[in-house]
Amino acid sequence: MTNKRIRHSADGLELIVEITEAGEVKLLYFGVPEYAGQELDAKSYANRRLVEVQCTGEDTFIHHGLKHAGTMPGGRLVYRSHRTEESAGGSSLAIEQHDPVTGLTAVSHFQFYGGLPLARVRTELRNDGGRELPLEYVSTFAYGGAAGEGERLWDDKMRIHIAHNTWCGEVQWKENSLPDLGLFRAFHHSVNRLNVCSIGTWSSAEKLPIAVLENTETNTSLFWQIEHNGSWQWEVGDAEVHQLCVRLSGPTDAETQWFKRLQPGETFVSVPAAVGAVRGGLTEAANSLTAYLRTVRRRNEDNRKLPVIFNDFMHCLWGDPTTEKLKPVVDAAAEAGCEIFCIDAGWYEDSLGEWLPSTSRFEEGLGAMIGYIRSRGMVPGLWLELESVDKASPLVGKVPQEWFFSRRGRPVLDMGRYQLDFRHPDVVKHADETVDRLIRDFGIGYFKFDYNQNSGIGTDRGADSFGDGLLEHNRAYLRWVDRLFARHPELVVESCASGGMRMDYATLSRFSVQSVSDQMDYRLMGLIAAASPSVVPPEQAGIWSYPLAGSDDEAVIFNMVNVIPFRVFLGGQLPQVSGRGRELVREAIAFYKSIREELPGAVASWPLGLPTFASRYTCLLLETDNRYLLAVWRLDDERSRIDIPLSLPDAADYDKHDFSCAYPAADTDAVTDWDAVSGTLCVSLPQRDSARLIMLRKRPQQSSDAI
Template structure:
């Protein structure tokens, strides 16, 4: 098994293919961390364990008073607590019956078994067969309060992945005195806490804002606390529930990197505390903000899961490990491995102003271009002519759609396309029939006014009756017409997070219970309609997290569809999430979010980094633009499987700084099919200068012994533009090398391709490689 217990050293060894995670039991009570390192198989002695050192002013537990070198304040721990000699932030805090928050957990027992157990009410990675992973349950207990904690570790046998979570039980029936059979209030429960012996790392976080999500931010660790969190009731545009620690000199291909990704969609915290001895404590879990969980005697609380990934081959290998795990063991259902259809969404083409005639006119043009799925976005329901009304009234706006949804769905299907529909189920408008009937169904505090965001309120999904109502309402719509795709949106952060059905002592549960309710709703709806492709959205990428991938295999990456903006957004997203999960569209120019004008070919190349589509009015385009879209669609169908399910290699990232000698900044990546028969290289110049240097791009992931044919596709709009030049442009100017050139994978990876910047490329080049 990948998990072993050594009785001689009283320690556990958790081995992935490339790493070892060590847990030590000291004095048969204290659970200490022994390191997360490159793999070892011999651990019959403690020679490499952190030594006990007598530190100045270090408090020592009374029962070990004769051992001045044992202090929790200077040791690596597996699940630290507050108030008992460790002055760093603990992984656990509870308000006990005596009004104190002191707790201390000692080792009681353990269990090792094959496979992986699910988490009640929460999404998590899963095994398809028990042989994929082994699990360890470490049972700890506070002998005073009777609170027990079980630390659960799952080690994947063929992946460098360890999943962690925490289960807390109020077992106070075994306590004595004032603690016996008393409730406790949980205030902090981390899913994982991990102490590194050094602070010689860079911390990576994915941060931004609406329309600027998940930019990769690097910073060296310094003494004190460096952390990220969301208090918005979502995993958020501003911070993603992911951090990583990397060697100072780590690159895409070299160095150790440790990743931590929380499988949760609500408030979270993740950070690193560097102490006086330059040890680094990493913690990730539910944010303590607005979290107070009253746990009665006999009750259990389960934390979300953390997916921890190790790489000793740089950030790129860490990313590919996350990608494969999430595609294989997080996503589920009919669309897990199915190629995603090419989309046309009417939102930026029509916004709220549409009728059946306008929609069918757009669909007819999309069909001519070879597009496969037509999505009707916001505005089809209630009296929805703007964003000020009707959320919650999920019935058809017959003034706009006189023939109902049936007419639209049937008309789209008769054109040979799939039909999709937009919902925002978690919201309610004050101007709605649902609000007039159930004004107490939103998150609110009775004594305070209600804050509106985007003119709307948030439904209280901590209430079972609201979840049941939404389950039946959505099911009725999805059953009434043939719907192939659903875009599930969420367009405001949560405020007044309280429930009209909760007692005062249980209001602190509302934030987390909301997500337990949401996950129940998602499970209900997606299981009832397994053929539907569900895509999550939250004002763009405001809830792009692994928990949603459990229910929906792709996510709208950002409301910002500007190609150059998407380089940083998609690049940062790709650090933890697979290409198949990134929904990427081509939109009109000037771009609606940035005002920037870029070539259609460049927008297409950027959008072909994920699940592909369009969000513009095709009827307003020129003939060369329509011809190019048709060619883009034909090309994407040829490379779709490689893009969505292949291996990603970032060759030049948006966060790489150009050297002083470079005049041109560019981004480059290639995607390689699992069988290495096909690859797609994309190079995008972000800020080209006049007469710049030639770029040398070395590919990765190819079969070094194979021969590949390289084809660079040409832009119809650029061909048309250059045809108007007062002097002829040779055909050779359209590509960086002759058509159908052939060379070896070894040369492409070791020698590389010279790709000069030329305006004739339109700011980007895409090259498809086919193995001969």
């Protein structure tokens, strides 16, 4: 008997699973086609296990340190069967293994999508034995050949791209060698690893659940995003002999205090992830993930129409709305061309919890204020923070403590707020009734769902562990969101968590608009905005613009360039902005409306590299079916001109006059020169902290379907 292979090779991704004579299942290859073959020694081959599962009380069988390697009963799993299915949108592969000692059955699921070089993966565990199985770790994806292509050793050729994230500092990519981050060759393998995880209800509080592992020798990359709105973990570690392993998971015992007692007959499904491979680096990986998200995202009209949103919080009313303050802002928003007006925090009575309209802030009540917004031709919206209840809220004394997260018998408090537990049916009922009442009573068509706390490791009420309670709450919340949109399919809901603190694909696949950042400095907002398409598609990325009373023309233009390539979140002191400033706002929104229908197909690239807060010049290039849009930002840089390598196809067919300053249209000096041979555009910006939007219309024969 010889080893058998299961192969998938399509759409730029090749997967090879090998089944040994003894029934061991190995993920032999996961990468770009075509697999050239490798001579693996016995130890290297052993590290290609498809699944890692660790149960309490089980041994491990290799020298591993803190790495999730050599797990048991994962190491005893043997092949039982596999099945493939074809569908209109792609295909799927499921590989079933079984542990004869414990009765654990593990099924590895791979969902492939036509045209995309990736797979959505998850691991399903079923206890087919007669005893409880105490789970500590379950891999969603495990691959021991991450540096197999090429001749050089992994410490020399591999680079890791990690998306750092924090409040007001989102989407800050850093590229490092693995030795730079402490993972270096000490022998033919070490016990070290690069460990990245997120803990709690903010899934992207420190890092985004996305990374790219680049092989600089072969110009290929392995990439992944973990599709979860709670705790997650991934690690890159070396293995015998000079191999590199990648393991992805949701919550774990060692890192995030997750532990699950899997009873006989019970099933547990891991957190899903999308994993893929491309020729190229971060840009190619990000565009593949964008195409994936556009494929799996909930179908909705909002991501096609992209209405312009005004929100009265940022540099405007700061959560203190009244009729007197709101009316001039509503008028200014309508005159600027806004189509949705959201009243942010402060519209409710007392504090977070009951969500009853204030009886003192609005003349003739909230309904009259909502009516005024509608009379100005805009859809009314309200801010909600449904997952939180202020400790001073009357609701706290009216409901049982089982509504809230607790640990060791005591309620969890963060920033003076309790965390509602969406596993409780009455919490779900309360959330349903709140949203339905506001829609019914006031005709609300837009909600901003905010979430300004991280409730940490979870809750142990009715759970096997803190992490178990958190995971089931996370999943219950997503089920509630799915039912909400099933009831109200036309409702537009913005997802916000102090900006981008919950910017994961489980969230992005459901909500049509995502608040990217709470950054209050428009210059830094420009840097965040420019980087955002690496994580959030432009048609979902809500970016703030906030012209102030004292803003000069260049500050207004910079603010508006920040938002034109994305979803417009207009705020600021619009009624007090100068007449010329308001004209610039109207011009920007009018231009946005003329091109917004193309944004849902736009493909992003960064000719000057992905920006960070250290960038002094940056740009973003969006390619649509009909045009190229180039946003250019100059920050604290003395140079008035910048050469931008565009690498356009058929660059020689264009001349300087084909490029124009789309915004502001009056600037006829922004395009200084065009070198058709090198494909380099020279752009001039008039002063520090200025920005321009350049446009190039494609030749008719160049129009093609974008991703």
